[in-house]
Amino acid sequence: MTPLNVANAVLWIALIAVLLFVPAGTASWPQAWIYLIEFVAIGAAITVWLARHDPGLLRERMGGAFQKGQSLADRIFMSVMMLSWYGWIALMALDAKRWAFSHMPPAFNVLGAILIPLGFLFVWRVFRENSFAAPVVRIQAERGQHVVDTGPYAIVRHPMYSGSVVYLLGTPLLLGSWIGLAVLPLIVGALVVRIFIEEAALRRGIPNYDAYMRRVRFRLVPGVW
Numbered sequence: 312m313t314p315l316n317v318a319n320a321v322l323w324i325a326l327i328a329v330l331l332f333v334p335a336g337t338a339s340w341p342q343a344w345i346y347l348i349e350f351v352a353i354g355a356a357i358t359v360w361l362a363r364h365d366p367g368l369l370r371e372r373m374g375g376a377f378q379k380g381q382s383l384a385d386r387i388f389m390s391v392m393m394l395s396w397y398g399w400i401a402l403m404a405l406d407a408k409r410w411a412f413s414h415m416p417p418a419f420n421v422l423g424a425i426l427i428p429l430g431f432l433f434v435w436r437v438f439r440e441n442s443f444a445a446p447v448v449r450i451q452a453e454r455g456q457h458v459v460d461t462g463p464y465a466i467v468r469h470p471m472y473s474g475s476v477v478y479l480l481g482t483p484l485l486l487g488s489w490i491g492l493a494v495l496p497l498i499v500g501a502l503v504v505r506i507f508i509e510e511a512a513l514r515r516g517i518p519n520y521d522a523y524m525r526r527v528r529f530r531l532v533p534g535v536w
Contacts, residue, residue, distance in 0.1 A: 430478025
C-alpha cells in the first residue's frame, strides 16, 4: 500500500464525514460517529489482511473506480453509482438530523450497527476465496483470472453483492433514516444491473463461466434469485 493509497483513503473518509455532518448541521450525532468508526476500523483490518495474504487483490482494490480495461458500461455505472451513493449519505443526514423527519427506535440503530460489520465480514470471506474480486468489471488476464466456484461462490454467483446488501441495509438503520431505507431498493436495483454487466463480461472473457452459471443457479440470494 503506497502513501498515495493512504492519502486517498484518508480523503475518502473525510469526504464521508463531510457528507454526514455538514448536511446534518451538527457533529453531535453518535450514530454517524459509530458509522465512521466501523468503516475505518473494518476497512483498516481488511487492508492489513490483504497486504499480508493477497497483495495482488489489494492492488486491484486500491486501483480506484475507473481502471484500464474496464468496460464502458461499467464506467458509466460507477459514475452514476458513486454520485447516487454520496447523495444517499447526504440525504440520510438531512432526514435524520437537520429535518428530523425520521424517528427510528434505538433498537433499529443497534441492529444497523450489527449488520454493517456482518456484511463486511461476508465480503472479507469473499476476498479469502476470490483473488480476482476487483472493484471494477474487467478481465484480469495478466493475473490469470479463472472461474472461482468454491466457498460462497458454490452457493451464489455474486456473494460480494450479497454481503454488500447486508451492510447497505445496516446503514440507514444505524443512521436512523426511514427515507434512506425507502431509497435502498433503488441502490440494490443498481447492483442488480451491475450483476448483468459483470456476467456479460465474464461470459465473454473467462472459459467455463457458462458452465459455472449452469452449476450455480442463483446470483444473489440462495433459492430466490
